[in-house]
Amino acid sequence: MASKKIGQATRKFTNPPIIIGTGTVVGPMEGRGPLAGDFDVVLPDLTCGEKTAEKGERKFLEQAAQIAIERSGISKDIVDYYIAGDLLNQIISASFSARQLAIPFLGVYGACSTCAMGTALGGMIIDGGFADYVLVACSSHYQTAERQFRYPIELNVQHKPTSQYTVTGAGSLVLASSGNGARVTWATTGKVIDLGIKDPCNLGAAMAPAAADTLLRHVADTGQDPDTYDLILTGDLGRVGSELFRELAKDAGLDVGNNHNDCGLMIFDCKTQRVGAGGSGCACPAVVTFGHVLREMERGKLNKILLIATGALLSPLSSQQGETIPGIGHAIVIEW
C-alpha cells in the first residue's frame, strides 16, 4: 500500500499502464492550426454527415475510439473498460458511443479535465489488477458547447477577449498492462478550488487556481522539481488562465516559466485564428496530449511530461443562480 500512496492525492503506479494506441479526430478549424499534422483525422465539416451537431460529435468520438483500438492491434472484445465523458448534458456523446462500442462502460465528468481523470482512473484499474486493457476517450464540439453553455451559434454573439473557443474533436487512448509505448507513471487527483470568479466567459481565470493547487500538491507529494519535466502542460487555461497559473505558481515559489505550455494556446494560432484567449473543451487537452505530445515523445523531443488537465465545473444554471465557478485540475505524468 505505502508504495503507491504518495501524500494525500498523488499515486505512483507500480506497474505503470502503457499507452499502446491513440486516436485523434479534429474539426476543420483545428485542422488549420499549427498541430494539424499530428492528428489522425481532420474532418471536412462539423456534422460528419449527420443531421445535428450532437450526432456528429458522437460519430467522431466513436471514430477516435475505433482508431485507438486499431492502432493498439487488439480486438475490441478484449477491452475490459471504456471510460469516457464529454461536455454535453448527461454526457450523451460518451453514453451513446458506449452503446455502439458495447464495452463495459464507466461514465465520468470532469469537464475539460476528463482526459487526465479518465487516464488516471484507467491506470489505477489496470495497476490494481482489474483490467488488462482500458479505453479512455472524450470529446467536445464548438457548436454543441456554444448552444448548450452560452448562446445558439445562429445569434452570432460577439465573444469577449477572455472567452475561449471550444475545440471540435475527440481524443482516445488504450491503456494496457503490458506492451510498448509511453507509460503513465504518476497521477495527482484534483481538489475542487474556487477563488470566486463568476464570469462564465473567463473560464481560464476560474480554472488557473485549481491547476496551480494541483501542481503545488504534486510537487509537495513527490518532491519532484518542476524542472524535472520537459513540459508542464496545462489544458486548457488559454492566455488569461496561463498567465495567472504561472503567477500563482511563482507566488508559491515555483518558476514554471521555462517549461510550461497550455493546450489551449498550442492547438490554434491565436494570432491569426479568431479564438479569443485560446482553445478549450474536453477535446483540447485530449488531442494535444494524445496526438501531438505523444508524437513528440516518439520523435525523441520530449521524455517526461506533466499534464494538468483542468475543468470548469459550472453549469448555465449554477451561473444563473449566482454561483461562482469551481475548477479542478487532474494531473498525470507520462514518460517515454
Place this chain on the structure above:
Amino acid sequence: MASKKIGQATRKFTNPPIIIGTGTVVGPMEGRGPLAGDFDVVLPDLTCGEKTAEKGERKFLEQAAQIAIERSGISKDIVDYYIAGDLLNQIISASFSARQLAIPFLGVYGACSTCAMGTALGGMIIDGGFADYVLVACSSHYQTAERQFRYPIELNVQHKPTSQYTVTGAGSLVLASSGNGARVTWATTGKVIDLGIKDPCNLGAAMAPAAADTLLRHVADTGQDPDTYDLILTGDLGRVGSELFRELAKDAGLDVGNNHNDCGLMIFDCKTQRVGAGGSGCACPAVVTFGHVLREMERGKLNKILLIATGALLSPLSSQQGETIPGIGHAIVIEW
C-alpha cells in the same frame, strides 16, 4: 491478475472494501414511505432553507456525506477520494459538494446507477492499493429533476402511469481497506443496452434490458446461482421495469421471482402515495441500499445481496432529436 478478473466484466475483490459508515438524507415524501425509519435524516421541506431547489439538493448531499464520515469515526482529512455524481447538468450537486468537502474529487455520471458505479470504482481503487478511505455519494431531487428533464413543476403536468417519481435525497458511504462492516465482494460493470424504447416517461422499460443483461453476465461470469442471494435488488426499475426484468431473466432461464425486489417499489407505498410506477433518481437505490438494506444486514435479516443499480442515459436533447433511450446496470455484491 487472473484472480480478480472473472469473465469480461465481473471483478472479485481480493481485499474486499468494507463499508465503515453510511449517511442517508431523504425528503418529506420519502419520510412518509415504508422505509422512513431506516434513514438518518428526514427533511421537513424540499429546499433545506436555501433559495432554490438546486442549492437545497447540494446542501443535503453534503449533509449525507458528512454523516457517513462521522459514522465512520474518521477525520475527513484522511479520506483519499470523493467519488460522486447526480442527475443535474454538469453534475453540479456533486462538484459543488466537492468544493465544500475539499477531498480529491472524481466526478462520475451513471444516472440512477451512480451509487453502484461509484462503489465499484471506490472498491477497485482501495483493493488496488491506491486508497485507504473512499467516500462515495450521490443525490437527486424531485423538483430539480422534473424541471430539468420534463416540465417546470409549476405547470403541474399530469404524469403517465409508467412515469416514475424522482426520489429527493442523498446517500453516501465510506469504503475502507480495513475495519468492521459489510463488505463489497464482487462488481459487474454494465454495458450500455438499448432495445429501442423512446418514451422518456417509461424509463423502467428502457432500463430493464440493461439490468437483465448485467444479471445474466454476472451469473455467467461467476457461476453464482441467483438463489445464492438473499436479495437481488434492482434500482430503480419501478413496477413496469421490474416486471420486464423478471420476464427477460426468465426468458434466459433464470427465475428471480422469489428473491427480487426493486428500490423504486420499496421506497414508497405505491398504493397510497401518488408516485406512478414507483421511485427513481440517483438517491433511490442509494438510500434504499445504504440506509435500509445495510440496516437489514445489521439486524441479521440479510446476509448477501446483489444490487443492480440502473441508469437511463438519456438527455432531453437526445429525446428531442429522436434518439432511443440507452440504459445501463452496474452490479455490486454486498456481504455481511
